[in-house]
Amino acid sequence: MRGMDEEFRQHGKEMDTRHREGVREDLGRETAGIDDAGRIARHGLSENAKSTRAKKSGKQKQLSALQTLLLNPAYRAAYDDFSNFLDDEDTAIVDALTRNTREIDALRAAIEDDLSRAVTLSNGTRIFRSTETGSVENESGRKLKPEEYAHIIWPDDAPSLEEYKANQEKLKQLEQDRAALIHYQTQVIDTAKERLSDEDNPLSIEEMKEVKRQVEAYRPDFMKDKAQDQVSPEQTTTGADLDLGSFKR
Helix, strand or coil, rough: CHEEEEEEEHHHHHHHHHHHHHHHHHHHHHHCCCCCCHHHHCCCCHHHHHHHHHHCCCHHCCCCCHHCCCCCCHHHHEEEEEEHHHHHHHHHHHHHHHHHHHHHHHHHHHHHHHHHHCCCCCCCCCHHHHHHHEEEEECCCCCEEEHHCCCCCCCCCCCCCCHHHHHHHHHHHHHHHHHHHHHHHHHHHHHHHHHCCCCCCCHHHHHHHHHHHHHHHHHHHHHHCCCCCCCCHHCCCHHHCCHHHHHHH
């Protein structure tokens, strides 16, 4: 037992000696301004040091030009107002596209019904007679000669040429409306949103008002609320791209 106690005491002295030497070495390095790696590792301070460095790094990060402006209550209010306006336009476009799709589907079904009830010639050509003039045209719009349909006995439920053409015109208009809606969404609203979110070159409050006025002028006529429509015909530019060149510096 005495030998073992002596061994423990000797080991303790060696540990104390190494610890004191390590402390003296750390102090010497710290005084010389070399580094504090040994002291940090020895005293378990590495995590605190990392946290301190992270905080210092965070403080050095700068806000973007847009983030800085958004700290101003007046600018923030104008920004949110314009952003909400663009979101509302997006919602209105989606609603209009949904209605447009339903109307196109209904018209295509009506046209198919017209064709299914139309008089069909021996070569498979479907023809329609005008209730006003008695003239006859095929489904592609070619006017037939009287001898081509003189032998035809017209059934009472055969769709008229006027009915068939009206449905064709309605379908054509709806397809044009759909193209205008998609253009308005992708070339006007999306362009305005991209410009509004520019971190380095933000719009001023006055520029936001002007871009909003332009967006309203580019809105397709069939989307405009009659109670709010104050855009003159010469201001309406449906089908063109939103020009934000004057707001890009």
